[in-house]
Structures are given as structure tokens and as C-alpha cells.
Amino acid sequence: MLLYPVYALIFAGAGLTTSEISSLFVIWSVVSFVCEIPSGAFADVWSRKRVYALGEFLTATGYAVWLLRPSYPGFALGFVLWGAGGALSSGTLESLVHDRSGDPESYTRTIGRGGTIAQLSILAAALLATPALAAGGYRLVGAISIATVTLGGLLALRLPEEPRRGTSHTPDDRSTNRPGVAPGIAAPVVPAPDDRGYRAVLRAGLREATGNGRVLRLLLVAALVPGFGALDEYLPLLAADKGAGAHGVPPLFALTAAAMAGGSALAARLPRTSPRRLAGVLTLAAALPAMGATVPHPAGLLVVAVAFGALQFAVVHTGTRLQEAISGPARTTVLSVSGFGAEVFAVAIYALFAVPLPLSTLFVLAGVPLLAAALVTLRR
Secondary structure (H helix, E strand, O other), X not given: OOOOOOHHHHHHXXXXXXXXXXXXXXXXXXXXXXXXXXXXXXXXXXXXXXXXXXXXXXXXXXXXXXXXXXOHHHHHHHHHHXXXXXXXXXXXXXXXXXXXXXXXXXXXXXXXXXXXXXXXXXXXXXXXXXXXXXXXXXXXXXXXXXXXXHHHHHHHOOOOOOOOOOOOOOHHHHOOOOOOOOOOOOOOOOOOOOOOOHHHHHHHHHHHHHHOHHHHHHHHXXXXXXXXXXXXXXXXXXXXXXXXXXXXXXXXXXXXXXXXXXXXXXXXXXXXXXXXXXXXXHHHHHHHHHHHHHOOOOOHHHHHHHHHHHHHHHHHHHHHHHHHHOOOOOHHHHHHHHHHHHHHHHHXXXXXXXXXXXXXXXXXXXXXHHHHHHHXXXXX
């Protein structure tokens, strides 16, 4: 989205103070927290592709409110809509892909390729935002962003979706000759949610997330890994600390996005990854930022960028392992619990960086949970 690199500038241009902008981020986070798990259960009860599309439409509406009402109330309402939309989308697309995947390798390849495209899109947005601003200002940037998100929602409505509610599958129903399923691979069976409705599905998802030891361990890892991505908020500060200056920040973000695209692409090419290899990648993702942060030169930022590539590789594969472990009907609910955990860990990262310690020390400390995740990954 072209708005990503510049929306804070829109707020500042409307006269908002730093504290007011920070309060908008708080509103965004609170709405995401509140809606994350309930929206996952909603997707399990209703239609996953429609819930995902609804999330994209809410997000696009939030952007539109920003353009129509460029004031604090308008920005706050936009963040409420964006937070709710993001929660509806969280885990839903992954569940859809899993439903249509014939095996874990197919799922990993699809998610890995999607992650590559997403990171390259972020890179393109960072490069195109400035010329778009020069050509048409914030309205053009906002209009392009609204159109892009809306198109994503419309395309989601065209995705095939497995019937779940009130549908039972027999071996004959799972013919390997069905369109979209590779020969010799059984089509996925998606259990029908409990007919008692939303609350029963929500309870089933929470019960599987917390009552199954293997699912719980994998869920914790799948939450810690993407939550660590909150570290990118402090890359500009690290660049300044290394003497890179303001001109060095955009190339750093571009390099980081390129590394993450490479990590997703590598995950797609290596769909079968052993726990030992995944633990090694997580160890690298924890150690490289600490190493790069302690290098007294901007070259250390190259090491940090490679770490984000390793992190993205781990995000794909930890998600795959969690998907394999989920067996109940409330798949999106369980994935939403993971998304909630990622948000909690991201907030913990923010709290850590509020401690008055050198940046290099904080980057070292931030990697400790990832090392713990690597150890959990090795546990059978």
C-alpha cells in the first residue's frame, strides 16, 4: 500500500501532535487485540473467503475516512476500521490456502510465494510513494491504496472454498480427480463446525489451542516468530546510531524488504524443513541482529537485513507446522490465537525498547525469546 510509508506524515500534516499520533496507534492496537480471536471464530462459522473480503473492505473504508475527514476523529475511526479489518483477515487467508492444499509441501510453496509477492509489493510501495505524492498528493496515494485493497477483497470472493458447515465427507467425496488437486493426493477434508453455532466453535478453537500440548508449543513458536518483526520499527534508530543519516534509512528498508522476499522465496523452494534446520534458522534470526547492532559501522545493517530474511523463512515454516498440528474444525480460531500472541509479543518488544539501555544491548536482549523458540522447535 502506498499509504504505508507516508500515513504518519498525513497525520502530522493535519496538525496532530506526536502524542495524538501515538494515541491513534494505541486505538489501532486495542481494536486488533479485541477483535482478533472472535473474528477467527466468525470465519470458522461463516465463510472464510467472505470474512477475508469483508476485512479488506473495512480496511479500504478506513483509508477512505482518512481522506474524507482528515482530523483526529476521522483518523481514529479509520484506525478502528483498519484494526477490525486486519483482525478479520488474520489467519483467514492461511486457512483458505490450507483447505485447498493437498499436502503441507503445497501449502508451504503457496504461502512462501505469496510472502515473496507481498514483500516485493512493500518494496515497490516504498519506491513509488514519493513520485505518487509529487504527482497527486495524499489523495492520489490514498485512492491507489483504497483501490488496491478493494481489488484484493473482490479477488478473494472468487477463491474456491471447501464446504464445511452441515457437510460431511466420505472417502468417495475426496476423489483425487477433483479440479485443483494433484493426482494421487487426497483433497483436504474440512470438518464441519459444531451445529450449536459461534460460541461452540470459539470454545472448540480455544480448547484446541490451550488443551493440546503439541498445538500449544507450535502456537507459541508461531506467535513469537512474526512478533519479532516488530523490531523493524527501530531500524531507523539503529541506522542513525551507526551514523547512516536520514538518507540511509530508505535503502535500509528496501534492503530489508528484499531480504524478506528472498526468505519467502527460499521457503517456497524448500517446502520440507526439518525441526533441526528450522531451529538453526531461528538461531540465526536471533543472533544476526545482535551481531549487526554491535558493529560500529553502517555495514552492520546488512547483517540485520539478512536476519529479517531468515525470520521470514521461519515465519512460513512455523506457520506450516502449526497448520499440520490443527485437527479440529476451528482452524481460523486457532490461527487467530497465534495472531493475538504475535501482537502481545510485539507490544513486549515495544516495552523492551522503552528501557533506557543502548540500542545494541536492546537488540541483543530482543533475540532471547527467538532462541527459546528454537529450543521449543527441537522438542518432539
